[in-house]
Amino acid sequence: MLPETSPLLLDFRLRQKDFVLKVHIESDARTIALFGPSGAGKTTTLEAISGLRCPDIGSIRVGTKVLFDHEQKVNLPVHERCVGYVPQDLALFPHLDVLHNILYGAPNHDGVDTKIVDILEIGSLLQRSIKDLSGGERQRVALARALMTKPAILLLDEPFAALDLALRDRILPYLERVRNELGVPMLYVSHRVDEVQRIADWVVLLSAGEVVRSGVPSEILGEEL
Amino acid sequence: MNEFFEVTSFTVFMAALATGVMLPLGVAIAWLLSRRDFVGRTILETLVTLPLVVPPVATGLILLKLFGQRGPVGQVLAVVGVDVIFTWKAVVLAMAVMGLPLVVRSARTGFEQVDPRCEGIASTLGAPPMRVFWTISLPLARRSLLAGAVLGFSRAIGEFGATVMIAGTLPGTRTISVSIFRNAELGYDAAAASFIIVAVVIGFIAVHLSNKLEVPS
Numbered sequence: 432m433l434p435e436t437s438p439l440l441l442d443f444r445l446r447q448k449d450f451v452l453k454v455h456i457e458s459d460a461r462t463i464a465l466f467g468p469s470g471a472g473k474t475t476t477l478e479a480i481s482g483l484r485c486p487d488i489g490s491i492r493v494g495t496k497v498l499f500d501h502e503q504k505v506n507l508p509v510h511e512r513c514v515g516y517v518p519q520d521l522a523l524f525p526h527l528d529v530l531h532n533i534l535y536g537a538p539n540h541d542g543v544d545t546k547i548v549d550i551l552e553i554g555s556l557l558q559r560s561i562k563d564l565s566g567g568e569r570q571r572v573a574l575a576r577a578l579m580t581k582p583a584i585l586l587l588d589e590p591f592a593a594l595d596l597a598l599r600d601r602i603l604p605y606l607e608r609v610r611n612e613l614g615v616p617m618l619y620v621s622h623r624v625d626e627v628q629r630i631a632d633w634v635v636l637l638s639a640g641e642v643v644r645s646g647v648p649s650e651i652l653g654e655e656l
Numbered sequence: 657m658n659e660f661f662e663v664t665s666f667t668v669f670m671a672a673l674a675t676g677v678m679l680p681l682g683v684a685i686a687w688l689l690s691r692r693d694f695v696g697r698t699i700l701e702t703l704v705t706l707p708l709v710v711p712p713v714a715t716g717l718i719l720l721k722l723f724g725q726r727g728p729v730g731q732v733l734a735v736v737g738v739d740v741i742f743t744w745k746a747v748v749l750a751m752a753v754m755g756l757p758l759v760v761r762s763a764r765t766g767f768e769q770v771d772p773r774c775e776g777i778a779s780t781l782g783a784p785p786m787r788v789f790w791t792i793s794l795p796l797a798r799r800s801l802l803a804g805a806v807l808g809f810s811r812a813i814g815e816f817g818a819t820v821m822i823a824g825t826l827p828g829t830r831t832i833s834v835s836i837f838r839n840a841e842l843g844y845d846a847a848a849a850s851f852i853i854v855a856v857v858i859g860f861i862a863v864h865l866s867n868k869l870e871v872p873s
Contacts, residue, residue: 499664512780524796535783535791536783577781
């Protein structure tokens with residue numbers, strides 16, 4: 432079973448050339464949006480949680496699992512973190528069909544989780560090649576692939592950035608269904624106010640590598656508008 | 657005629673064995689060079705490329721000194737009863753050393769074209785590094801790896817300088833290139849020409865195939 436909630440604790444610093452990211456987020460909200468302009472450090476934050484980048488100091492905890500703790504010398508390898516990550520470019524595996532893409536991370540090569548397939552309505556796509564999918568279909572497959580690992584948290588990096596508004600409006604309900612029916616905690620990166628209002632129940636405003644404010648969407652986004 | 661088929665089949669077989677040696681080694685080196693930053697990286701890169709720029713005869717002489725009875729490697733191999741110099745193993749060794757740079761170059765290009773995001777995401781899906789390599793990096797770079805193997809094989813077929821130094825020109829270790837040289841030296845132009853035709857045909861097919869493989873599908 433997927434966890435109902437996953438309190439998230441991020442407290443780290445990461446230097447990357449001239450950019451320094453200092454993040455402190457502590458929340459037990461189910462869907463957190465990282466909101467802010469380009470270059471604020473949103474993607475780097477997700478990469479630090481997933482283990483693709485290593486902070487210099489601090490700690491990262493999802494639920495009771497410590498992923499990184501500089502003082503305790505804990506730095507779990509990426510493949511042991513149990514974090515579902517959907518990057519902006521999706522990074523679907525072009526040499527595998529849809530079925531093998533979504534089965535890639537299935538624990539012990541279990542069969543397809545039909546609930547995930549049903550929610551995202553990708554049953555008819557399973558035998559298709561990645562190259563034959565439309566933009567919206569690719570989004571749903573990437574989402575299914577990340578969910579199939581039964582992650583402790585789902586990291587979504589501007590999942591709709593490459594879609595036009597009409598297509599985005601058709602895909603957003605799928606994400607709402609994932610949130611409501613699977614109960615997977617999400618950390619959602621976006622710089623679109625309407626998206627964040629619809630998806631998130633807690634917003635963290637990031638700017639120039641630092642957390643500026645955090646709170647419920649109406650409070651934070653109201654000030655931004 | 658017998659000599660023609662004997663030498664041709666021997667050369668092709670030795671080149672295939674050499675490809676079997678250089679491919680896994682070349683792929684491992686190429687992956688390290690394209691994906692890892694480590695002390696001595698440029699030294700390794702230079703060492704692997706060296707056979708491309710050093711005269712093949714010089715490479716052969718270095719191998720002779722290393723694998724000869726008094727050489728450091730030769731002495732170790734002698735303990736386990738393995739004699740390399742002036743045997744078929746010397747032919748494979750010379751071919752593999754001379755073909756390795758081509759395999760590494762091609763494979764490295766292949767790995768560099770693989771989107772690192774795909775490898776990273778495979779890790780987030782629970783795949784340990786070796787699984788990522790076998791299921792993502794290797795299949796996505798496969799065309800370049802095959803192209804490298806074909807180029808390495810064709811280089812092995814044409815190898816002459818290093819082979820002469822460590823395998824000699826005696827029957828039993830005589831390759832197509834060595835036979836061209838011997839026949840031309842003895843004035844047997846027709847025999848030399850038949851070996852040249854074989855070398856050109858194999859070379860043409862290999863380079864054509866390699867070029868086709870390097871063009872993305």
